[in-house]
Amino acid sequence: MDARRPWIGYASAAALAGACTVAGLAMRPRFDIVNIAMVYLLAVVVVALKFSRGAAVACAALCVAAFDFVFVPPQGTFTVADVQYLLTFSIMLAVALVVSHLLARGREESEARAAAALEAETERVRSTLLASISHDLRTPLAVLTGASSTLAEEGARLPAAEREALARSIYGQARELSEQVDKVLQMTRLESGAIALERDWASLAEIAGTVLRRLSDRLATHRVLVEVPADLPLVRVDAALVDQALANLLDNAARHTPPGTLVRVRARVEGDGIAVSVEDFGGGLDARDLERVFAKFQRGGHEAPGSGMGLGLAICRAIVRLHGGRAWAEAVPGGGIAFRFTLPVEPPPRAPAEDEAA
Amino acid sequence: MTEPRATILVVEDDPDIRRFVAAALRAEGHQVAESADARRGGIDAGTHKPDLAIVDLGLPDFDGLELIRRIRAWSTMPILVLSARSLERAKIDALDAGADDYVTKPFGVGELLARVRVALRHRARTAGGGSVVRMGAAEVDLARRVATREGRPVHLTPIEFRLLECLARHAGLVVTHRALLTEVWGPTHASDTHYLRIYLKQLRDKLEDDPVRPRHLLTETGVGYRLVPDE
Structure with a gap:
């Protein structure tokens, strides 16, 4: 049903009534008039199914008129000689009304159900968000308030080492807080469609190198293996966003797997795209959780609080989708998770010409 | 210092x-x-x-x-x-x-x-200063146009030299894609970022110890590059 252009319904009603009349004329030599009425009835049902109630009633009226004028004796007039045809007319009108009424009710009900489901989902997200915020934002805020007020009010009486320790915990918590707030803002931007991709040629090896350097402190507890082939083609992406997507996967691995375990970053050509993966060997998740972890504010399995707000993977997936790729997780044999995403590859740009022998 | x-x-x-x-x-x-x-x-x-x-x-x-x-x-x-x-x-x-x-x-x-x-x-x-850039095991003398790694000579193309020169002039500072492209390839190539991707990879392959995790020829994602020489 196209609510914006109601005239289409009426136009279709008229066209179908006309088509039925033509068909009826063709049937006339061999079929009974009652069967021709059936063809008109079919048109009424079709219009009632596809368009508004008004169009259905209009179609029924047009069909009755055409049927009466062309086929019902005396032909060429609207006079009805045989009273039984009045029943035919009434049935056509009744069918139009009943079908369009049933459909309208069905539509309203399914819209109401969808609205209720959406509301429930929104409510669920809102309450998880609130729970998450109260935990992951309030803890650092408590530290910030407590430690900084201690410094401001008792600083002069504290030993220098104590002052520095307080200041450092303020610094650490503030950075964590800033990271979480960035993620909330980024998720909001991605969801509202406020992000326009700034695509340019980029090298995944370069992006991986930058991310590993930036996260080197956090990843210092893990063994990181990088496997990026030297001849990997360039990709046309928003490098800053792909950087974030990869960083979130690595951050995720660092947060959720035990120190000393291996984290493997790989990129390779797969089909007509490039597949990037971050594999960890930290125990893995249930098959059900492998998909669930990509939802907002979800943490895998039984995570301890303070392990992040559960936005990193959702952001990663949103970024990858924006680029026309796919992001998912699968189990690694032996207990681990491989987080993978793909990016489409475009025909490579013209390379700069320089005689290497020069 | x-x-x-x-x-x-x-x-x-x-x-x-x-x-x-x-x-x-x-x-x-x-x-x-x-x-x-x-x-x-x-x-x-x-x-x-x-x-x-x-x-x-x-x-x-x-x-x-x-x-x-x-x-x-x-x-x-x-x-x-x-x-x-x-x-x-x-x-x-x-x-x-x-x-x-x-x-x-x-x-x-x-x-x-x-x-x-x-x-x-x-x-x-900026007044003057040395023209030798040290990057881990690699050393590049920009004035004499000689590069070595672990004492052995490394061949750099004229464009690689020019790129390195441009980065070294701003040692430690970020240089935008546009600035590098304009200076090395000319203003008509100011948005051919892929040139930089290709040449920086070549330079890293020749000069960095671990080209995938460079310590001297750094990428500033979405902005440009930064050469961080050893002091």
């Missing part, structure tokens, strides 16, 4: 940010002039003749960008920009307008002081 004391102008409208930036700079032994808006900053830059200016991009009266242009009209003093996260475009515009580097808010003071040190050193060096 002891750094010379310098006069530094801080143009930042937020009093709390201004306070800790100024405190950290004074703790390092620098003299600090503080301005709360761009108009005042422009005047202070003229009267104090600082060795370095730190300019916030989101100033209340007119844009930090405009202040950078005005300072650049008469001075080559290094300019560091303070900019909000994830605004690559604003950083690039500031660098193209004449800023030398940026620090992204929120920043730790260690990061800011490191940038200040590099920028001041850059100023001290």
